[in-house]
Amino acid sequence: MKKFYGNKLAIAVFTLPALSLFSIMVFYPIIQVFYKSFFKWNGLSAGTFIGIDNYLRLFDDKLFYLSNKNGFIFAAVITVFQISVATILALAVSSVKLRGRNVFRIVYFIPVVLSVTVVSQLWLSIYNADTGLLNKFFELIGSSYRQNWLSDRDKAIFAIAVVNAWQWMGYQFALILAGIKSIPTSYYEAAQIDGASPVQAHMKITMPLLAETYKFCLLISVTGGIKAFTEMFIMTSGGPGNSSYTLTYMMYSSAFRSGEFGYGLAAATILVLECLIAILVFNRVFKTENTSEGA
Numbered sequence: 001m002k003k004f005y006g007n008k009l010a011i012a013v014f015t016l017p018a019l020s021l022f023s024i025m026v027f028y029p030i031i032q033v034f035y036k037s038f039f040k041w042n043g044l045s046a047g048t049f050i051g052i053d054n055y056l057r058l059f060d061d062k063l064f065y066l067s068n069k070n071g072f073i074f075a076a077v078i079t080v081f082q083i084s085v086a087t088i089l090a091l092a093v094s095s096v097k098l099r100g101r102n103v104f105r106i107v108y109f110i111p112v113v114l115s116v117t118v119v120s121q122l123w124l125s126i127y128n129a130d131t132g133l134l135n136k137f138f139e140l141i142g143s144s145y146r147q148n149w150l151s152d153r154d155k156a157i158f159a160i161a162v163v164n165a166w167q168w169m170g171y172q173f174a175l176i177l178a179g180i181k182s183i184p185t186s187y188y189e190a191a192q193i194d195g196a197s198p199v200q201a202h203m204k205i206t207m208p209l210l211a212e213t214y215k216f217c218l219l220i221s222v223t224g225g226i227k228a229f230t231e232m233f234i235m236t237s238g239g240p241g242n243s244s245y246t247l248t249y250m251m252y253s254s255a256f257r258s259g260e261f262g263y264g265l266a267a268a269t270i271l272v273l274e275c276l277i278a279i280l281v282f283n284r285v286f287k288t289e290n291t292s293e294g295a
Helices: 006-037 054-059 060-092 101-113 115-125 134-141 154-179 185-193 198-209 211-226 232-237 245-257 261-294
Strands: none
Touching: 006 245, 006 261, 054 211, 054 261, 060 154, 060 211, 060 245, 060 261, 101 154, 115 134, 115 232, 134 245, 154 211, 154 232, 185 232, 198 211, 232 245, 245 261
C-alpha cells in the first residue's frame, strides 16, 4: 500500500478522469459565469465588456438586498425546523421501546421522494385562502383567524420556507438517524449504569458525537436556503410583487425574463461566494469546537 501511494504516476492516472470530469462539469462553468458577469450580454451575442458595472448596479439595486434577506430568512426557517424536528423524531425512532419504528421511518421519508412540483401544488391547496386546509382548520376549532398565506408580502417567504422545510425534513431525519445508529450502545449502557437519564445520555453522548453529522446537515440546509428557487417559482412567481425573490430567482428573472444575462451572472457569482463563505464558516466553527474538545 505504501508503495502504491508513493507512485505519483499511478495516483495521477487514477485521479485524472475524475478531476477532468469535475473540471468540465463544475469548475469550468463557474469560471465562465464569473467571466461573463463582466459583460453586457443577452445570452446569444458575443457581449460587450463593461468591467464591474454589473456589480456596481447590483449593489445599488434594492431588489438585491431584498433577495438576500429572503434567502437568509428561508435558510434560517428550514434549518431550525428541519434539524430540530429531525433530531426529535430520530431520537424517538431510535428507541427500542417504540413499536412500528420501521413504519415511522418510511412515513417521515415519503415527502423527500415526491417531486417539488407535487409538494408545491399540495401546499398551494393547503394555503388556499377560501378552501385551504389551514384556514378550514381554524374554522373547525371555532377561531375567526384567517390568512391569505401567499398573498401577504411579509408572510409569503415564511409560508414558502415551511413547504421546503416539510419536504426535506425527512432527509435530515435519515442522516441524523444514521449518525445515532453508528454510536456504540455500550456508551448508553455505561451512562445508564452511572445513573444518567435518557435525556442526559443524549445530551452528553449523542449530541457531541453527532457533531460531524450536524455540520453536514447545517451545510445543506443553509446553502439550500440561500439558493432556494423552485418553490417560489411554482407557488408565487416571486410575488406578491417581488416580495418572495431570492438571489437565485433574481438571477433567473434577470437572465431569462429581461434578457440581461451578464447582470444575472453577476448575481450568480455573488450566490456562489455566499455559499462558499457559509461552507468556510461552518468548517472553521466545527474545527474550532473539535479542537477545544480535544484539548
